[in-house]
Amino acid sequence: MLTAQLVDHILTTIPGRTVGVLGDLFLDRYLDIDPALNEPSVETGLTAYQVVGVRSYPGAAGTVINNLAALGVGHIYPIACIGDDGEGYELRQALGKMPAVEQGGIFLSATRRTPTYTKPMLGKEELNRLDIKNRTPTPEDIQDRVIALLDEAWPRLDALLVLDQVSEEDCGVVTRKVRDHLAQLAERDPAKFVLADSREQIGLFRNVCAKPNEREICEAVDWCPWDEEREAQDKALALAHATGRHVFLTRGEKDIFLPTPWKREGTTEGSGATVVPTYPVSGPIDICGAGDSCSAGIASAMVSGLTHAQAAAFGNLVASITIQQIGVTGTAPPDLVRKRWNEVNK
Ligand SMILES: Nc1ncnc2c1ncn2[C@@H]1O[C@H](COP(=O)(O)OP(=O)(O)OP(=O)(O)O)[C@@H](O)[C@H]1O
Ligand SMILES: [Mg+2]
8 A cells, every 4th residue: 555655656746745733732731840849838738839841832733833843844734723922822832843834724713712731741641731722612713713714825736734632522623614714615626635623523524524533433423223243334334425525543552444535427427335454552552632642643644645545554653653663642753764665674
């Protein structure tokens, strides 16, 4: 499916490509606490933890961006609304460290917060996480601005990754209105590769490829299959039929189950599915961010002219590298991709 020439072709093509990333940009913030410096608080008598280091990383759509940048995609264009707050400032600083990321599609709102996961680390122990989220629906004017930015960017994007991370309905960047607008753009321009990833709503996307895992497809597609054993597979086939596009159903360590769109009137497209195996990993793994690195790999291969099945294989290859990086949200730079390719072909 993949060859050394194809891997090389992807890695040498993507520096000239532009990939958009539409969706929820989070800040992942680690507070490193030195327990030897604990002080009692004069006001409450409780222990005041002393933070000796702050590490901030882009999360959610930011993880996809990190992975695209590490692979070597030349131009990355995020489209998102974040808060006009300190967390938003830190997020933009962290994104600014990646020269490929153009920040023109990120705008600030005085009424929204930058979604943030703060992880206090007491030595090696992770204490209760502190989450900042928007729990009210995204205002209409913000949705309209997202749509305007998407329209403006669309012609120059070689591909678009959509990341709908927020579980609260219509409280993030990818609201129903944004999703419907995207469906119209994608219908008119079927050659443009769009890949949607959504925690709760993957069943509602139309005219774009989808990348659910087994839980997401089972919960999001309202259709009862005959055979429970085949539930995720059958629902992925149903989603490919509804979207008219491929579905990349990631099945963890097993494979990517890849249904092709069903036969449509007046076309020669056939139905069916390909099973694209993963690349086995020995030793400890950390699957945090595996899905996002897989998406970045799939998009990189698609903008290089590979088939959907080859793109799934390349996504699997990239994810097999990042899951071996423990305790960090991993990335796969070109030298690691080449090394891993040689390894799996021994
Ligand atoms: N144990 C494993 N061995 C090899 N590859 C793996 C393993 N687990 C996951 N992967 C790779 O990671 C990809 C994504 O995995 P998974 O289906 O768990 O996605 P996900 O649930 O979306 O992940 P995330 O939690 O990051 O969103 C798989 O398609 C596969 O390529
Ligand atoms: Mg996922």
